[in-house]
Amino acid sequence: MDVTSAGGGGQIGRVVDAIRQRIAARALPADAKLPSIRAFARTLDVSTSTVAEAYERLVAEGVIRSRPGSGFYVTRAPQPLSLAAVGPRLERAVDPLWVSRQSLEGGTEVLKPGCGWLPADWMPAEEMRRALRQLSRTEAAVLTDYGTPLGHLPLRQLLSARLVEEGVMALPEQVLLTESGTQAIDMLCRLLLEPGDTVLVDDPCYFNFLALLRAHRVKVIGIPRMPTGPDLAAFSAALTEHAPRLYITNCGLHNPTGATLSLATAHRVLALSEEARLTIVEDDIFCDFCPEPSTRLAALDGLDRVIQIGSFSKTLTAAARCGYIAARSDWIERLTDLKIASSFGGNPISAALIYALLRDGSYRRHLNGLRERLSRARGEVGAKLKALGIRPWIEPGGGIFLWCALPEGLDAAEVARLALEQDVVLAPGNVFSASQSARSFMRFNVAQCREPKVFGVLRGAMAQARRSGTPRHGEAGVSA
C-alpha cells in the first residue's frame, strides 16, 4: 500500500485514505482483521501514534471496529465496490475508466481522435431510419413482449450463417444474443472466472478489457503483441508461471494496433492453450473492417476451447446495441441461465433493428464504402502524423486505428493531458497496457482526425510537453 500517493491531508489522512481504498477494492473485506498498529506503522514507515489516530478516526466513522484484546476489524457497514480503487493506482490520464468517461461524456465541442468508434456521419443513419420505420409496422408482440432466452431467432440464424462462412461452425443454437459485445465478455468472465484467477490479455489491448477485469478482481498479465500475434515465448512462459484460466484477445483486427494474426502463430497459440487447458475469448467486433478474411482462432479450433464474441456497435450503430456469443452448446446452456438471472429477456427491439440492417445487401455496400474511406483516411492521417514525427508501429491492412510511437522522450499521458485542456481527447498508450510499458505510444482513430484542429492541438501539446521536460509524476504506474 502506497500512502504517499493518496490524498486526504496530513499523514493520518493518508493512512485513513489508504485503508479506505483497500476496503473499497475489497482487498480488505468485511470482518477482515487489520494489521496491528505496530506492524502497520513499520510497513508504512510512520509513527505508531499516526496509525493509532487513523484507526481511531475510522472507528468513529464506523468503517472499522475494535475488539478489545484482539485488534481492529472491518465492519459490515456498506462498503460499495470501487473499480477505481481496484488494481494498481494509475494517473487519471492513463486510467481506462477515466479515458472512457472522457470519450463518452464529451459533447459535440470535443474532438475525439482517441475514441474507439466512427463519427456519426460515417454510420448508416439512413438505413437506421428505414429499419425503425419498418419496425414500426411489425406485429404488436415484437414491439412489446420479452425476448426469448437465446434471443431473436432470425438474427441468430443470420449470425450462424455468417460465422459458418468465416469457418466458425456455430449452429443458431450455439449463438446467444447479449446486450452488447462488452456484456458478452462480462458474462463469459462470470461464467469462467473467480476473483484471484489470472487472465492473459495482449499488451497493448483494448482498454476496457482492463476495466472489466477489475470488476472481476482477477490478476491481469499482458503478453506483448507482435505484428503477427502474441509473443509466443512470453505466452508460453505465462502459461507455465501463472496458470491462467482465460486469454482475451482480438484477432480479426487487433485493438489498438490494427494487426492481424498469422496462421502459424494462431496454430501455436492453440497448441499451447490445449496443453495448458486454457480457454480463449476471441472478441471479433472489428472483423467487418477487414478488407479480406483474416485468421480467427475460433475457426481453427472449432469452438472447442475458443469462444467468439461480436457486435455491430462499430459498424452499424452503437445506439441500439446487440452482441453475441458463439460457443460450445454446453456452455451456451449455462450462459442462458446466467442471462435470464442477470437480464431476464434481453433487448428484442435492438436485435430486430440489427437484423433489419444486416439482412439485405445494404450492410455489405455500407462496409465496402467504409473500408475504402478508412483506407484513404489511414493514408492521409498517417502522413500527417509522420510530419509531426509520430510513427505508425505498422501499416494496418484495415480498420480505424493507427498505433503510433511519439517522438523520442515524449510522455503520451502528458501530451493527452495537455490536449484535453483544449477539448481534444487522445488515447495515451499506457491506457492499453497492463504492464504500463507503452508510455511513448498513442492510438489514433483515423476517422476522428478530420478536423485540422486535431493536429494543431497535438503539435502544441507535444511542444509544451517537450518544454516541460520529463513527465510531472514520474512513471505512470504507481503501485497501490
Next chain:
Amino acid sequence: MDVTSAGGGGQIGRVVDAIRQRIAARALPADAKLPSIRAFARTLDVSTSTVAEAYERLVAEGVIRSRPGSGFYVTRAPQPLSLAAVGPRLERAVDPLWVSRQSLEGGTEVLKPGCGWLPADWMPAEEMRRALRQLSRTEAAVLTDYGTPLGHLPLRQLLSARLVEEGVMALPEQVLLTESGTQAIDMLCRLLLEPGDTVLVDDPCYFNFLALLRAHRVKVIGIPRMPTGPDLAAFSAALTEHAPRLYITNCGLHNPTGATLSLATAHRVLALSEEARLTIVEDDIFCDFCPEPSTRLAALDGLDRVIQIGSFSKTLTAAARCGYIAARSDWIERLTDLKIASSFGGNPISAALIYALLRDGSYRRHLNGLRERLSRARGEVGAKLKALGIRPWIEPGGGIFLWCALPEGLDAAEVARLALEQDVVLAPGNVFSASQSARSFMRFNVAQCREPKVFGVLRGAMAQARRSGTPRHGEAGVSA
C-alpha cells in the same frame, strides 16, 4: 452433498455427478482438495472402492488430479459456473430458472397464467409504433452514437421529476439508466455483495431474485411476507442472527402477493436497518399499477440506505428495455464505473423510445385504462378461482397478480407439472419461496387468464393431482 438425488447411472456415477455439481457451483473451486477416499465414503455411506473408482474416472476426465502422497485436487480445467448447480437442488417445476425459461420460451400456443407480464394486446403497441416513427426522424447521432455514461439526460430528468413527485428526492445526477430492472439489481449486487454474504428477501418474493442471487453465490434468507410488509419479528431476528448485507424487496406492489407496505412497518424496517447498517434495494417496477400512492422505503429514508430501482418493462414494453437506479451520489459514481466496465454505453435507442412514450399524456391515459381493466380482471379471475376452491391470500388494491392458496392437500408443483403437459404455464408457490414453504400456493396473472382453457386445464390438473395423492417426489427442497 446428496448423492441419492443426482442422476448418472450406478453408485459410482452418482458420486461422480455429485462432485461435478459441486465443482459447477464453485463450491469446490480450482485447486481445492477433495475429501480423502475414506472420509468421503463414510460421508456418503458408500464403499471406499466406489469413491476410489469415481475419483479415478474424474482423473481420467481431467476434472481432478491426484498428487501422490497428498490426495486429490480439482484441476484448473475450464469449469464454467452452473447456476442450476448453485444452492439447494430443486425439482424442475419449482426451479426459478426453469420456470422463467418455460415462460420466455413458450410460443403463442402456450397459455401463461404463471408469467409476470401483460399480454401483448394490453400493451401500448400503437404508442410504440408512433415512438419508433418519431425516432426515425431524429438526428443521426442519436441513432448511431454511444450513449453517455449515466444515460439519456431527458429521460433522467423526467424520472427525477417522477421520483420527486413520489417523495423520493433524487436529482437527475442521482439517476443512472441501466439496460433493464433486472440488470439494475444485478449491478447493485456487484456493487454491494461478496460471495458468502447473506441477503434477505421476502418469502415469497419475485422468483428471479432467487435466480440472480445464485449468480452472486450468496446465502439467501426469506422473511415471511405479511399483508402489511415483512414479518418484523423475523426481520429483526434475521438481522441479529445473519448480519445480512442487503435486503431486496418490492414495496409499491409486492410480487407475488400484490400487497403494499404499511407506514408503521416501513418505519420499523428502516429503524432496524439503520441499527444493523443494512442496505435496502427497493424494486419499484410495479408501482405504476398502483391506483393510489403507496408507501415507499426510499421516500421515507431519503435515499440514504435505500436504493430504488425501476423499469417500464411491465407497463410500456418489454422489448425496448430500460431500467434505472436512484441512489446516493457517491454510489452512483461507483455504479457508473461498473456500468462502463460491464456494458460501456448502455442502449440509447431504448432510452429514447421510453422517453418518447413517457413524456406526453398518453402514458397516464394508458395507465388509467390499464388499472381499470386490471381491477375488473382481478374480480373476474378471483371469482373463477374461488369456484375451483382456490382462495386469494388477500384482495390486492392493484396490480396483475393474485397469490392464492390451493385446496387443502394439493401440491402446486404437481399441478403445474400436469398443466404444462397441456401447454399451460403455471407458477407454483415454492418457486417464489426461499424457505420452500409455499407448497400449496400459486401465483396467477389475471391478465393472462382470459382463455377459458386456463381454468379447464387447471381444474383437470388439480383433479389429477388429487387422484395421484401425495406428491411424487416428497418435499420440494432436496438439499445438495
